[in-house]
Amino acid sequence: MKKVFTTIGAVLLLSFQLLAQDAVTKAMEEGKKLYDAGKYSDAASVYKKALSKNKENDVLNNEMALVQLALKNYSEAVVFSDKVINANSKLASTAYATKGSAQGLKGDYDQAVLTLKDGINKYPDDFFLYYNLAFTQLGGSQYSQAEASAKKAIEIKSDFAGSHLVLGQSMFYQNKRVPSMLALYYFLLLEPNTPRAASALSMMDQAVNLGITKEGDKINVQIPNKEKDEFGTADVIISLSQANKYDEKNKSKSEQQIFCESTNMLFTTLAENKKGDKKGIWWTFYVPFFEDMQKNDNLDAFCYQAMLTKNNNAVNNWVRDNKSKIDKLKTWYDANYAKK
Numbered sequence: 001m002k003k004v005f006t007t008i009g010a011v012l013l014l015s016f017q018l019l020a021q022d023a024v025t026k027a028m029e030e031g032k033k034l035y036d037a038g039k040y041s042d043a044a045s046v047y048k049k050a051l052s053k054n055k056e057n058d059v060l061n062n063e064m065a066l067v068q069l070a071l072k073n074y075s076e077a078v079v080f081s082d083k084v085i086n087a088n089s090k091l092a093s094t095a096y097a098t099k100g101s102a103q104g105l106k107g108d109y110d111q112a113v114l115t116l117k118d119g120i121n122k123y124p125d126d127f128f129l130y131y132n133l134a135f136t137q138l139g140g141s142q143y144s145q146a147e148a149s150a151k152k153a154i155e156i157k158s159d160f161a162g163s164h165l166v167l168g169q170s171m172f173y174q175n176k177r178v179p180s181m182l183a184l185y186y187f188l189l190l191e192p193n194t195p196r197a198a199s200a201l202s203m204m205d206q207a208v209n210l211g212i213t214k215e216g217d218k219i220n221v222q223i224p225n226k227e228k229d230e231f232g233t234a235d236v237i238i239s240l241s242q243a244n245k246y247d248e249k250n251k252s253k254s255e256q257q258i259f260c261e262s263t264n265m266l267f268t269t270l271a272e273n274k275k276g277d278k279k280g281i282w283w284t285f286y287v288p289f290f291e292d293m294q295k296n297d298n299l300d301a302f303c304y305q306a307m308l309t310k311n312n313n314a315v316n317n318w319v320r321d322n323k324s325k326i327d328k329l330k331t332w333y334d335a336n337y338a339k340k
Helices: 002-036 040-051 058-070 074-086 092-106 109-122 127-139 143-156 161-172 177-190 195-208 232-244 255-273 281-295 299-306 313-321 323-336
Strands: 212-215 218-221
Touching: 002 040, 002 058, 040 058, 058 074, 058 092, 074 092, 092 109, 092 127, 109 127, 127 143, 127 161, 143 161, 143 281, 161 177, 161 195, 177 195, 177 232, 177 255, 177 281, 177 299, 195 232, 232 255, 255 281, 255 299, 255 313, 281 299, 299 313, 299 323, 313 323
Parallel strands: none
Antiparallel strands: 212 218
């Protein structure tokens, strides 16, 4: 009889556990739908109710941390992230990223960096931690540090758009024009038509026009680079191509035509100069990538797609009328460069 009661008790315990798991699953599904719809307060309410019965559930705590981050309740985001981290959960790497982001956005820059570095020490192959560290360092005007962290994130996962954006921004603020443009170009390939893309394109416009001034009919060109720089030749090409747009023979050309021509000229110049012992992400990753893009006749599709945020009728019409070329660009990238 004792054995029978023991068996019944085990069955009842299992039933309660299954019911609890089912409640958590339902809360997760409902909460995620609300989160994706931008209804963060409603999502927080769902998770709060579920957590009242499952306080130690790391999945719920992790989701609540993300919701609190979205609500800009940064201190609360840290509290829920710590619960996941202290539980040594399999979600701890995500919790470190959330906690570090919350601390950085709250203004606790030094603490955010320490949190993210602690996470990286425990999860050295997590690209998202490196990305968040780079983003935080960028916000703290630590541009060379942000550069190093973004490069590491790209080394681990090259098809995450945000890492290229942060790298491009960090190089721009270090007055390194060509590297900045290469990273921004790659970002625009991965994320061509968003508010972040508009910001990236605006930064690129600033970069290409650096040192170009117009006084009446006179065009002044100042090359913003140091002697013997590895990108010196490319810098000259950029400045001259931008100055040439004011030439009489180019006045009839559209903005997108000039953008495509100058982009093609830049990539060609860099490909011709990559020979020798040049090392680093610019010469081993970006330059060969864009050279391959040219060889596969995907440059026009890339340029027009990159300019979508301009909301230019000519650009929009080209993209609409050349869907096959846009699809070809995506197929080429997915087949050769997207992470499996």
